[in-house]
Amino acid sequence: MKGQLKSFASDNNAPVHEAIFHAMMNANKGDAIGYGDDIYTLEAERKFKEIFGNDCRVFFMLTGTGANAAGLSHITRPYHSIVCSDKSHLENDECGAPEKVTGCKLISLPSDDGKIRVEQLGPLLHSVGFQHHSQPKVISITQPTELGTVYQMDEIRKISAFARENNLYLHMDGARIANAAARLNTGLADISIHAGVDMLSFGGTKNGAMIAEALVFFRSDLAGEFEYTRKQSMQLMSKMRYISAQFNALFSSDLWLKNALHANRMAGLLAERLQGISSVRITQAVETNAVFAVIPKNAIEKLQRKYFFYIWNAPRNEVRWMTAYNTTEKDIEEFVEAIRKAVE
Ligand SMILES: Cc1ncc(COP(=O)(O)O)c(C=O)c1O
16 A cells, blocks of 8 residues: 555655644644634734734745635736746646636746746737736746756846836745755745745745644735735635644754755755766656656566655656655665665
8 A cells, every 4th residue: 555655755645743732732722712813823923923024924835836826816816827937836736726826817828847947938918918918927836846957046036126127016936945945954934025026925844843824925915904815715724823823843953944954954965866877767856855867668667566655647657756854864765775776
């Protein structure tokens, strides 16, 4: 059964970090007012403001897809379009939720490494003011990308400058933003609000939490009345304290950073160990906690008997291996040995 196999499929498959479970247990005492009027939520909001500045507005959400879709619907009208990469989660892995919920057209730009290049954006302005075309309103970038690559600061700044100049908003899908900040050795605010992002989907679930996502607005004019959009989007959790307690734990003693640094280091170690195996070809720069590789088809089949992971691109025999905060060096050594045997 897949559930019993060691997983290199996704950081979603890791267990909840003990400190986070502990924080939820601590919050599990006595009554607390529902829907966010509790001390844990106040504390988590305070922590977000400490990181992103007093003017940000944060809303706790249940899923990353929910944060993306509800947030995007709040800042668009159905005749707008949302520009994203053709590798984005928005485009490929949200079952059409962004289109359904926003009514907007997604314009996905071709990308080999998951990143949008500012040069790709100019031609989209051709549609502006032409009533037969959807009107570009949001650029959505994923940091790190779905291919594990990272936007450098200047790349984000160039895209945000383009957005500002052309009256567009910049959304960042930060389902794994901790991994990007860890990679770039920057703060969470540096790669988001300070780089010109307007709205951030902030992920905690892939970084050791159980259910902890947030939507952070960096402009009050965009946030206005989002509480109603969240409720209508079915993302308002009644027992909010349990989400908030998870963020409080993630932000205590820099747990978010420790978890992300570790996951990234394990992916780096995996990539390093694979160097010596000639029939394994790594296809993306390993910058966070994912390794993409092309390996012989029969080796994929052999490996999947012992390990759970996804085939990313079947015709190319490309697989994705992900590490998480709980991946150990021993896990990596054993996995590399299994790969070596499988390709023999
Ligand atoms: C880049 C990215 N964005 C958003 C999500 C949304 O996550 P969820 O499964 O919580 O909806 C994921 C999940 O894998 C993701 O990888």
